[in-house]
Amino acid sequence: MIEFRDVSFVHQNGVRALDGVSLRVDAGEFVALVGENGAGKTTLVKHVTGLLKPASGSVLVDGVDTRAASTAQLSRKVGVAFQNPDHQLFSETVEEEMSFALRNFGFPPEVVRERVSWGLELFGLGEYRRSSPLILSGGEKKRLTLACILAWDPQVVMLDEPTVGQDAIQKEKLAGTILMLKSAGKTVVVVSHDIEFLWPIQPRVVVMKGGRVVGDGPATAIMQDRDLLASARVAQPQLVEFYQELHRRPGTPFVHPLDAARWAEEAMLP
Numbered sequence: 001m002i003e004f005r006d007v008s009f010v011h012q013n014g015v016r017a018l019d020g021v022s023l024r025v026d027a028g029e030f031v032a033l034v035g036e037n038g039a040g041k042t043t044l045v046k047h048v049t050g051l052l053k054p055a056s057g058s059v060l061v062d063g064v065d066t067r068a069a070s071t072a073q074l075s076r077k078v079g080v081a082f083q084n085p086d087h088q089l090f091s092e093t094v095e096e097e098m099s100f101a102l103r104n105f106g107f108p109p110e111v112v113r114e115r116v117s118w119g120l121e122l123f124g125l126g127e128y129r130r131s132s133p134l135i136l137s138g139g140e141k142k143r144l145t146l147a148c149i150l151a152w153d154p155q156v157v158m159l160d161e162p163t164v165g166q167d168a169i170q171k172e173k174l175a176g177t178i179l180m181l182k183s184a185g186k187t188v189v190v191v192s193h194d195i196e197f198l199w200p201i202q203p204r205v206v207v208m209k210g211g212r213v214v215g216d217g218p219a220t221a222i223m224q225d226r227d228l229l230a231s232a233r234v235a236q237p238q239l240v241e242f243y244q245e246l247h248r249r250p251g252t253p254f255v256h257p258l259d260a261a262r263w264a265e266e267a268m269l270p
């Protein structure tokens, strides 16, 4: 679905934000992109939407080279909620914001109305229907950009730092939405340094550092690799740290890291 072939990119100020990235994300996969600030995650996301084109190498989306596709063509397939929603919101009202892309993609008026209501409901934004997006909080703006994208039902959904500004309940709903997209067969890419958010939803984890991919594997494997995470300056989930601590004690039976908390709780019962 998404393929990076030895992609490098240098920003205008000379920073090499991607340095020989090769990465393949198949249709229906759920991938988290982690790495410290400046690792190149957002630059990578912008290559999938065609907003940035590689200096060398190539990026293919659904088999099409992003150099040969317009951003309009790509955005029908790839919906991105960017890190800073202020750069994405431009309409007078929340309702209009949600309708805009749908109308542009040619959905009939009744479908537009239906999907707008669905999105506002799902993300708890109904009361703001006729308000300006500018009055929303940071977290609400992020939810609005996500609602806009899901409304046009792209094959690929990319979320850049979606948990920033969200409280615990919203994070839990967001996790639910991601799992729902996954089970609907969407390709989902989440950029996040919120390790505690990622751990329970168990994505394939791609670790970036200095514009390179330095690790790639299932969450259970990557999150237990202390050295890798430390070298990329990514925190370990508390539960995994706890699990590894547990297993340094002799006689601890094998439990899956996802079950560590429950196991410890049961072990402590009288």
Ligand SMILES: Nc1ncnc2c1ncn2[C@@H]1O[C@H](COP(=O)(O)OP(=O)(O)O)[C@@H](O)[C@H]1O
Pocket (backbone or CB within 6 Å): 011, 012, 013, 015, 016, 017, 035, 036, 037, 038, 039, 040, 041, 042, 043, 044
């Ligand atoms: N528009 C830009 N102009 C110049 N440098 C940039 C720009 N965007 C990002 N960079 C630089 O590219 C590197 C990667 O940035 P970015 O992709 O935003 O990383 P991340 O999303 O992992 O924090 C950083 O060193 C950053 O300062």
Ligand SMILES: [Mg+2]
Pocket (backbone or CB within 6 Å): 041, 042, 043, 083, 160
């Ligand atoms: Mg970023």
